[in-house]
Amino acid sequence: xxxAGQFIQKTLLAxxxxxxxxxxxxxxFGIADPFLWTxxxxxESIDSVLLFGTPRPLLGIMIQLxxxxxxxxxxxxxxxxxxxxxxxxxxxxxxQYTTMPLLAWGLGNLFGLEREYLIGVIVVGCVPxxxxxxxxxxxARGNVxxxxxxxxxxxxLSPIIVPLAFQLTLSRFVEIDPLNEAMKLxxxxxxxxxxxxxxxxFWVHGSSIARKAAxxxxxxTIVLLIAVVVALNRDRLLGVFSDGAASSAKLLLVxxxxxxxxxxxxxxxxGLMKLKQSMRRALTLEVGMQNAGLGxxxxxxxxxxxxxxxxxxxxxxxxxxxxGTLLAQWWSRQPPSDDSMSE
Numbered sequence: 462x463x464x465a466g467q468f469i470q471k472t473l474l475a476x477x478x479x480x481x482x483x484x485x486x487x488x489x490f491g492i493a494d495p496f497l498w499t500x501x502x503x504x505e506s507i508d509s510v511l512l513f514g515t516p517r518p519l520l521g522i523m524i525q526l527x528x529x530x531x532x533x534x535x536x537x538x539x540x541x542x543x544x545x546x547x548x549x550x551x552x553x554x555x556x557q558y559t560t561m562p563l564l565a566w567g568l569g570n571l572f573g574l575e576r577e578y579l580i581g582v583i584v585v586g587c588v589p590x591x592x593x594x595x596x597x598x599x600x601a602r603g604n605v606x607x608x609x610x611x612x613x614x615x616x617x618l619s620p621i622i623v624p625l626a627f628q629l630t631l632s633r634f635v636e637i638d639p640l641n642e643a644m645k646l647x648x649x650x651x652x653x654x655x656x657x658x659x660x661x662x663f664w665v666h667g668s669s670i671a672r673k674a675a676x677x678x679x680x681x682t683i684v685l686l687i688a689v690v691v692a693l694n695r696d697r698l699l700g701v702f703s704d705g706a707a708s709s710a711k712l713l714l715v716x717x718x719x720x721x722x723x724x725x726x727x728x729x730x731x732g733l734m735k736l737k738q739s740m741r742r743a744l745t746l747e748v749g750m751q752n753a754g755l756g757x758x759x760x761x762x763x764x765x766x767x768x769x770x771x772x773x774x775x776x777x778x779x780x781x782x783x784x785g786t787l788l789a790q791w792w793s794r795q796p797p798s799d800d801s802m803s804e
Contacts, residue, residue, distance in 0.1 A: 462673050462674055462677055465677055469676065469677060469680045469681065469684075473593075473680055473683070473684070473782060474779070474782050474783060474786065476680075476684045477683075477684055477687055477778065477779055477782070478779075480684050480685070480687070480688040481687055481688055481691045481775075483496075483688065484496045484688040484689070484691040484692040484695070485691050485692075485695055487692065487695075488695070494692065496688050496689050496691070496692035497689075497692050497693070499519060499685065499689055521649065521758065523678075523682045523685070523686075524649060524650075524682060524686075524754070524755065524758055525648075525649060525653045526653070526678060526682075527675075527678055527679045527682045528649070528650050528653035528654050528657065529653040529654070529656060529657035529660075529671075530657060530671050530674060530675035530678050530679060531654055531657065531675065531679065532653060532654035532655060532656060532657025532658040532659075532660075532661070533657040533658065533660065533661035533668055533671030533672065533675065534671065534672060534675050535609070535613060535654070535657075535658050537662060538606075540613070540658070542606050542607075542609070542610045546607070546610065549607070549734065549736065549740070550607075550610045550611060550614045551614065552734050553607075553611045553614075553727075553730075553731070553734070553744045553747065553748075554611060554614045554615050554618060556726060556727065556730040556744070556748060557589075557590060557611070557615060557727070557747060557748045558615070558618070558622050558626070560722075560723065560726040560730070560748065561585075561586040561587070561719070561723055561726075561748065561751065562583070562586045562587045562626045562629075562630060563586075564586055564718075564719045564722050564723060564726075565582050565583050565584075565585055565586025565587070565630075565719055566583055566586065566630045568582070568715045568718055568719060569582040569583060569715055572711045572714070572715050573711075574708070574711060574712060574715060575708055576634065576767075577764075577767050577769040577770045577772075578708065578711075578712045578769070578770070578772065578773055580631065580634055580760070580764060580767065580770040581756075581760055581769075581770040581771060581772060581773030581774050582712070582715055582716065582719070582773045583630045583631055584627075584631075584756045584759055584760050584770075584773075584774060585716070585719065585751055585753055585756055585773055585774055585777045586626075586630075586719060586751070587623050587626040587627060587630065587756075588619070588623060588751050588752045588753070588755050588756040588759065589612070589615035589616050589618075589619045589623070589650075589751070589752050589755070590611060590612050590615050590747045590748070590750060590751060590752060591612075591750045591751060591752040591753070591754070591781070593750055593781075593782060593785070594608055594611075594612065594743075594746040594747045594750040594785065595608045595609050595612060597746050597750070597785045597786065597788075597789040598742065598743045598746050598747075598789075600786075600789040600790065600792075600793055601742050601746065601788065601789035601792035601793055602739065602742070602792060602793055602795075602796060602797055603739050603740070603741075603742030603743040603746065603792070603797070604737070604739040604740045604742070604743045605743070607739075607740045607743045607744070608743035608744075608746065608747055611743065611744065611747045612747065615747075616650060616651060616654060617651055617654075619646050619650060619651065620642075620643040620644075620646040620647045620650075620651055621643065623642070623643075623646060624637065624639035624640070624642035624643045624646070625639060627639070627642060631763075634764075635763060635764065649755075649758065650755060657671065682754070683754045683778065686754050686757055686758070687754075687757070687775045687778055687779075690757055690761075690768075690771045690772065690774070690775040691775065693768040693771070712772070712773060712776070713776065716773060716776055716777050716780055717780060717784075719777075720749050720777070720780055720781050720784055721749070721784070723748045723749035723750075723751075724745050724746075724748065724749035724784075724788065726748055726749075727741075727744040727745035727746070727747060727748030727749060728741055728742075728744070728745040730744065730748070731744040731745065737797070737798075738797035738798045739797040742792055742797060745788070746785055746788070746789070749781060749784070749785065750781045750782075750785050751777060751781065753774040753775070753777040753778040753781065754774075754778060756774040756777075757771050757774040757775060757778075760774055
């Protein structure tokens with residue numbers, strides 16, 4: 462299981478392409494569609510039973526399980542790092558939560574994206590950073606502990622900041638209840654992370670199992686999630702070259718600009734904070750790489766009647782993984798001037 466997880470993590474981009482292509486062309490096989498089945502299938506979860514609610518979507522359960530495993534992977538030392546260097550961590554998180562929403566909102570409106578695409582682009586800018594940035598920081602010879610601290614900080618603060626960002630940017634499209642959205646993020650993201658951390662902190666055997674299973678579960682969930690989004694928008698994507706090429710080209714350009722300008726904001730923002738080179742690399746990857754998988758779940762929950770709004774979050778998952786990998790490989794050939802990857 463551990464080897465399988467590591468293999469999928471190293472070849473994630475290839476798996477994303479393979480499963481997305483399968484989801485796009487599945488109807489040609491003439492058999493039942495497993496991707497749409499996954500999107501519609503619901504199961505009884507612990508929280509739905511305790512709260513006397515309705516069964517939860519399978520994908521939502523998988524996201525919670527992924528967050529639980531991520532919590533198991535966060536060590537006590539990494540949590541202490543957040544408190545030990547809180548001004549630098551808070552400063553980096555502030556850069557991410559100001560520049561990315563502003564870039565998404567500004568570029569989306571500047572290029573006149575249609576409503577569905579604009580909603581998805583704004584969600585991309587508002588969500589916290591992705592755990593993949595931690596892996597790429599290691600490859601880029603950056604400061605891994607600082608990268609993990611940034612991801613932890615952004616995740617913990619997301620129930621406060623993300624609903625407010627939605628309120629400011631998406632209120633004209635849908636009625637946003639900040640408190641309700643905060644509770645969703647606590648239940649979907651922060652809660653499972655904290656529970657996973659506490660369980661594995663006091664249960665050594667469980668921590669060992671989680672560390673082996675986490676890469677497989679997390680990356681498998683991302684691959685399946687993006688494939689489901691492709692399946693839900695199959696007709697729209699297949700017809701893109703006939704009647705939607707212009708709008709799709711604008712969307713791709715906007716997402717690329719958000720990604721590259723996000724990298725720039727992280728790098729130059731780190732310079733203004735007088736961070737060491739290895740920490741600037743960590744902040745660069747953290748800011749430019751958003752948790753688009755979480756963004757997809759949020760879009761499908763908030764905008765059930767607009768499945769196309771999940772296309773930007775799915776595309777950004779491809780894009781930031783691709784550009785982040787290229788940047789990490791380039792940096793891997795250049796030792797940072799301070800040479801302190803794990804300070």
